[in-house]
Amino acid sequence: MARIIFDLDGTLIDSAPDIQAVANGVLGAEGHQPITLEQTRSFIGNGAPTFVARMRAARDIPDSEQDRLLTAFKIGYVSAVDLTVVFDGAVPALEALKAKGHSLGICTNKPFKPTEAILAHLDMARLFDSVIGGDTLPTHKPDPAMLHAAADALGDGLVIYVGDSEVDAETAQRGGVPFLFFTEGYHKTDLNSIPKTAAFGSYADFVDLIEKTLALA
Structure with a gap:
């Protein structure tokens, strides 16, 4: 797992x-x-x-x-939640991963209180066993300490990081873990210039992508 x-x-x-x-x-x-x-x-x-x-x-x-x-x-x-939406297919994919026995965490540069508020508003807090916000530790991404803290709280197993930006890619590189790049987010440079293990633009096949990543590990 x-x-x-x-x-x-x-x-x-x-x-x-x-x-x-x-x-x-x-x-x-x-x-x-x-x-x-x-x-x-x-x-x-x-x-x-x-x-x-x-x-x-x-x-x-x-x-x-x-x-x-x-x-x-x-x-x-902290209270800015009403205009935020979940990307299509993300919640079913997360639920499927949990059902398979994988453990899930959050590592975001968003401050912890707004992170907590939006996860509660979207009924997503139930899906994550560790949540590390941008002010949880003294440093933030691309320092991999946040990523390691989120992973350490989840126990054992291969760590995979999923993100949408150059900062996320650097965090994964510095943390020494596979990086799955979501192409529909907030990246600022050309997709091909961002180092990654694999890229995806939809959560429809994300569970299969996780299984392929595990098979290559």
Whole structure:
């Protein structure tokens, strides 16, 4: 059996509309123009502090405002659940993997409280036996400590990491584990330039992909 660790935003869920709404609420309160959904997706991946820094840069807001705007962003982020959707087929695939005896975890740069809130809202918390958020440890992805912590909580078995971005690919590389790349997420560079064990664009055949990955291990 495998220990299968997933990134969250852009891998299992499309949360960009909720994140955009929070960001634009913060910007609007400061008298700044909103950011687009495309910009929002391009800013996601390295955690809330980096997102806010990129948001500020897009609106020429000085670095001195980082901490204050990050605090405001985090307050709104915890309850930002209404616009987020699960990618088609993801939940049935997760349920099938659990039924086969695999253990599942989350390793995301999203802060822990918003992660906990969105998993509860989407009735997905029941599927995961370990959840590591971007502020759970002193470091975050691509430092593989988060990935190792999520895997250690699941016991024994081959570790497989599933993600949608360059950050996830680097995390898997540095952690020394197979990486399954979801192509429909928030990656920023050409698909072919991202190191991976395999790529997939739909969860319809994901269980079979896990079995193939295990057979090659």
